[in-house]
Amino acid sequence: MRIIPLKAFHDNYIWVIFSPDGKQVSVVDPGDSRPVIKFLEDKQLNLSSILVTHYHNDHIGGVQQLKDRYHCHVYASKHDNLGFTDTALDEGDQINLFDDSYSFSIIHLPGHTMGHIGYYGHNQDGQNLIFCGDTLFRAGCGRMFEGTPEIFYRSLQKLAQLPENTLVYCTHEYTLANIAFAKSVEPHNRNLLELEGNCQKLRNQNLETLPSTIASELKTNPFLRCSEPDVIQAAQQATDKRLSDPVETFATIRRLKDNF
Numbered sequence: 001m002r003i004i005p006l007k008a009f010h011d012n013y014i015w016v017i018f019s020p021d022g023k024q025v026s027v028v029d030p031g032d033s034r035p036v037i038k039f040l041e042d043k044q045l046n047l048s049s050i051l052v053t054h055y056h057n058d059h060i061g062g063v064q065q066l067k068d069r070y071h072c073h074v075y076a077s078k079h080d081n082l083g084f085t086d087t088a089l090d091e092g093d094q095i096n097l098f099d100d101s102y103s104f105s106i107i108h109l110p111g112h113t114m115g116h117i118g119y120y121g122h123n124q125d126g127q128n129l130i131f132c133g134d135t136l137f138r139a140g141c142g143r144m145f146e147g148t149p150e151i152f153y154r155s156l157q158k159l160a161q162l163p164e165n166t167l168v169y170c171t172h173e174y175t176l177a178n179i180a181f182a183k184s185v186e187p188h189n190r191n192l193l194e195l196e197g198n199c200q201k202l203r204n205q206n207l208e209t210l211p212s213t214i215a216s217e218l219k220t221n222p223f224l225r226c227s228e229p230d231v232i233q234a235a236q237q238a239t240d241k242r243l244s245d246p247v248e249t250f251a252t253i254r255r256l257k258d259n260f
């Protein structure tokens with residue numbers, strides 16, 4: 001599956017999925033129609049569908065213009081009730097793109113917003129990938145706008161349990177800032193220091209640090225490491241309350257990140 005990013009706003013990526021013959025594309029979370037239209041016109045491509053993870057404007061701002069112009073099919077969360085939706089999706093649903101060439105299973109990922117969904121795709125050659133919007137970022141996670149720590153933690157655990165080779169396509173280039181926070185939680189995590197070096201090199205060349213993999217996130221992302229002693233200790237130092245489970249650790253480090 002060929003996938004490339006289009007840059008939007010300051011640090012958003014609109015992911016473009018190509019059909020096997022390369023003539024059609026789908027886009028994920030087009031917060032702005034302009035970079036998509038420019039890309040489609042430059043490359044003489046047709047937009048066949050749009051995948052939406054959640055209703056925030058930097059993810060949907062371009063959807064209606066693109067739908068009006070290209071008459072593409074729009075997939076979005078059933079929970080978000082967005083007027084442009086052609087197929088409303090929820091946990092366990094499956095969609096097929098480009099005449100059934102690619103299939104995606106829908107995973108409900110409440111926490112950043114309550115209706116948030118992820119698109120978990122499977123390739124013919126055994127490669128798995130997920131478009132997870134603002135739920136999981138490289139070395140971080142989205143802000144908890146609507147969920148509770150328990151709800152958000154459960155969503156992150158769903159992602160943690162995907163096959164380790166799953167490619168993780170997030171919507172924002174927040175990686176270096178996330179790593180700076182992650183280092184404050186786990187200053188001795190060698191994987192994190194190595195990741196920082198690699199991502200710094202990519203950013204110096206103005207390249208994206210994505211996609212990540214579940215394997216990499218399990219080694220470096222503090223929000224997926226709430227049972228690790230160093231993460232628990234960092235959280236415990238920040239609160240008078242005795243932390244008794246990973247959800248409380250998650251809630252504490254999420255709050256620390258908000259104020260970092």
Ligand SMILES: [Zn+2]
Nearest residue numbers: 054056112134
């Ligand atoms: Zn969002």
